[in-house]
Amino acid sequence: MAQGNAQDDESFGSMTRALIPLLAVAAVAGVLVGLVGGSFHWLLTHGGAGFLALLAHWKTNGFLGLPGWLAAMVVVATSVAIARWLVTYAPSAAGSGVQHVEAVMREQAEPAPLRVLPIKYLGGLLAMIPGLALGREGPTIQMAAVIGTQCGRLFGFSQSDRSMLYTAVAGCGLSVAFNAPLSGAAFVIEEVAHRTTMRRVLTTLVAIATAMAVYRSYFGNEVEFLVSDFLTTSTVDLMLFVVFGALVGGLGVLYNKSVLLGLNLFNNTARKVSPVVKAGVIGALIGLVAYWQPQWVGGGELQVNTILAGQLGMSALLVLLLVRWVLGPLSYSMGTPGGLFAPLLLVGAATGALFASGANVIMPATDLLSPSAFALVGMAAFFTAVVRAPVTGILLICEMSGTVSLMIPLLIASVMAALVASLLRGEPIYDSLRTRMGLSAAKN
Numbered sequence: 001m002a003q004g005n006a007q008d009d010e011s012f013g014s015m016t017r018a019l020i021p022l023l024a025v026a027a028v029a030g031v032l033v034g035l036v037g038g039s040f041h042w043l044l045t046h047g048g049a050g051f052l053a054l055l056a057h058w059k060t061n062g063f064l065g066l067p068g069w070l071a072a073m074v075v076v077a078t079s080v081a082i083a084r085w086l087v088t089y090a091p092s093a094a095g096s097g098v099q100h101v102e103a104v105m106r107e108q109a110e111p112a113p114l115r116v117l118p119i120k121y122l123g124g125l126l127a128m129i130p131g132l133a134l135g136r137e138g139p140t141i142q143m144a145a146v147i148g149t150q151c152g153r154l155f156g157f158s159q160s161d162r163s164m165l166y167t168a169v170a171g172c173g174l175s176v177a178f179n180a181p182l183s184g185a186a187f188v189i190e191e192v193a194h195r196t197t198m199r200r201v202l203t204t205l206v207a208i209a210t211a212m213a214v215y216r217s218y219f220g221n222e223v224e225f226l227v228s229d230f231l232t233t234s235t236v237d238l239m240l241f242v243v244f245g246a247l248v249g250g251l252g253v254l255y256n257k258s259v260l261l262g263l264n265l266f267n268n269t270a271r272k273v274s275p276v277v278k279a280g281v282i283g284a285l286i287g288l289v290a291y292w293q294p295q296w297v298g299g300g301e302l303q304v305n306t307i308l309a310g311q312l313g314m315s316a317l318l319v320l321l322l323v324r325w326v327l328g329p330l331s332y333s334m335g336t337p338g339g340l341f342a343p344l345l346l347v348g349a350a351t352g353a354l355f356a357s358g359a360n361v362i363m364p365a366t367d368l369l370s371p372s373a374f375a376l377v378g379m380a381a382f383f384t385a386v387v388r389a390p391v392t393g394i395l396l397i398c399e400m401s402g403t404v405s406l407m408i409p410l411l412i413a414s415v416m417a418a419l420v421a422s423l424l425r426g427e428p429i430y431d432s433l434r435t436r437m438g439l440s441a442a443k444n
Helices: 002-008 019-061 068-087 098-105 116-128 137-154 159-168 170-178 181-193 198-219 235-268 275-292 301-308 314-333 341-362 371-387 390-401 407-423 429-436 439-443
Strands: none
Touching (some): 019 068, 019 198, 019 275, 068 116, 068 275, 098 137, 098 159, 098 429, 137 159, 137 170, 159 170, 159 181, 170 341, 170 390, 181 390, 235 275, 235 371, 235 429, 301 314, 301 341, 301 371, 371 390, 371 407, 390 407
């Protein structure tokens, strides 16, 4: 009990000798996360681009005598099946992993074992390079958490301090995945820990600082989303952001239900068939989609930049939104390593651009809305509606785009999204996923 009180002390008087080793180990863990997470990001980016080039080559030349479309189905099915098979050796490596990190924080589960790290790394590459609509942030967050607790074990820390490192260092994962240091810190406090202590904040910040220093030294410092500064919004625009945020709040609740429905359908369909086989079948279908419509698959970052550049009309935006609404939950349902953040950002961007484009058809031509601005705000608002972490969502979009010119619309839309989602009694996605883990049984 005394130990718990010491950890919850938020005064600077808690800066005791016991805290110095904790911060030192957090720094070491951050260096490792920068290398592991950075290389994971690099391989996904270049591997995904290489696979798309390979698909284009197969369209012209086929593969080993097979038609290109059949080769795509076989290759993606095999890759996805192997990714799902790896998870059988560490069930906590399935899916995003964020829900498991949160469960550890709440003392509802034990920290994931070391074997989760290579399984998450290799399984994530096998699942995401061929085009599954999954995000790199989930695996990176859980790998960072594992690195944190293993560093604590290596240096002989107590169980409580290892758990502290598990959750605090997890923030490095989000920071490295999206080159967004402040978002990682906000994520730990707002979503994972749900509380702020000086001990936790310092541990998190030190780990993130070293992780980002390593990441930017070896892998660069480019923003993810390419945008220019936006003009000051008018009063009418701000009112429309209120309406848009409310709409996104409702859509976020529906999207969460879609994710849970996908998980239920995967588990309950053909129960006697191995999950590995079922994953392979779905992988084959996604391979076929990737072959014919490569702009529909993947984590979503490329498509978001296309939307922000204004290269998609209303029909293309609507089709992309509908496809990704199905493809995201379908990809996540298989239990391969992969996150939810990046795919849902694409859904938010498409929703925002579609809303603005539709409003422009109705509104006078002298007061056109910016689809790019609404796309950017839509990402933060949809993230807030789904995850219910508005500060993290707003910071994430600001850091990924390198602009704060839309701060007021971001705040307005995110608040409305969170409010409407709460009024509709929609449960945050990671709360729902944590409930599905069977935590009481796992703890016992």
